[in-house]
Amino acid sequence: MTQLDQTFAALGDGTRRAILARLTRGEAALSEIAEPFEMSQTAVSKHVRVLSEAGLVRVSKRGRTRYCRLEAAPMKQAAEWLETYQTFWEGRFVALARYLEENP
Template sequence: MVEQHAPHLDTVFHALGDATRRRMLRDLAQAERTVGQLAEPFTISLAAASKHIKVLENAGMIRREVRGRTHVCRLDPGPLASAHEWLSMYERFWTDRLDALDRLLREEDARNAEKPQGDSHE
């Protein structure tokens, strides 16, 4: 089980808190990209893109490799798996609650189906 107060989760969720970084991760899930390729879909400078990439690197979500003068980034899914594991605890919580609500509604429907139809002045 993932420790709820693990510092790495703070950096992962901080990194995921920005739409630009989430889009970069989505692009990296398709294939590795250069910094320029990651910056291309946005109206941001290479310096701004590098700052976003640095946040993702600090969270351990991407790895950067220097090939000559080109910086190539690739996805490292490990921290995302930790975040998913942490979130799955809440998924179980809500699934249990929704299952309980479903049972209550089905019981209420069954009780209403048993009542005589002509009895409308309760």
């Protein structure tokens, strides 16, 4: 799996996106993160691991608690990949078609 694979795959789950949204409000302990979800802490822990392996979250241990921090950097590449298609969802095909003609 490439970084892009991991990033997109990690984002393809609502629970994980919600975790990331939570982390925009600042660092949080795993138990805090898990609290609003109707699933075991272990399950949330697994989601955090997926995010962490994708580089979207950094976990640091202090005492007995694990603090999670948002690490948005990998999203940049994903956003850039998507931007390639912006002309298409905006319906401006012609400009891109010409660009691709001129840059084969």
